[in-house]
Amino acid sequence: MENYGISKKQWLEKFLALPHAIPSDNIFRRVLEFINPEELNRCFLQWVETFVTKMGREIIPRDGNTIRDLYSDRK
Numbered sequence: 907m908e909n910y911g912i913s914k915k916q917w918l919e920k921f922l923a924l925p926h927a928i929p930s931d932n933i934f935r936r937v938l939e940f941i942n943p944e945e946l947n948r949c950f951l952q953w954v955e956t957f958v959t960k961m962g963r964e965i966i967p968r969d970g971n972t973i974r975d976l977y978s979d980r981k
Contacts, residue, residue, distance in 0.1 A: 908931045
């Protein structure tokens with residue numbers, strides 16, 4: 907993430923204040939360690955649900971794993 911941030915610093919500065927430059931890998935690691943996976947999952951699903959609601963139809967997953975799982979259920 908740090909390398910990506912460095913490579914996209916000019917673009918990121920359009921949206922973010924970066925007074926201390928791009929955070930290091932260690933900072934990203936420490937922040938991510940505090941995230942509760944179950945809570946992240948709940949928030950992510952709620953966020954996706956807003957798209958489904960606004961579009962008024964089902965969103966079809968394009969993820970290869972999801973497609974594989976879909977076909978494995980039919981066997």
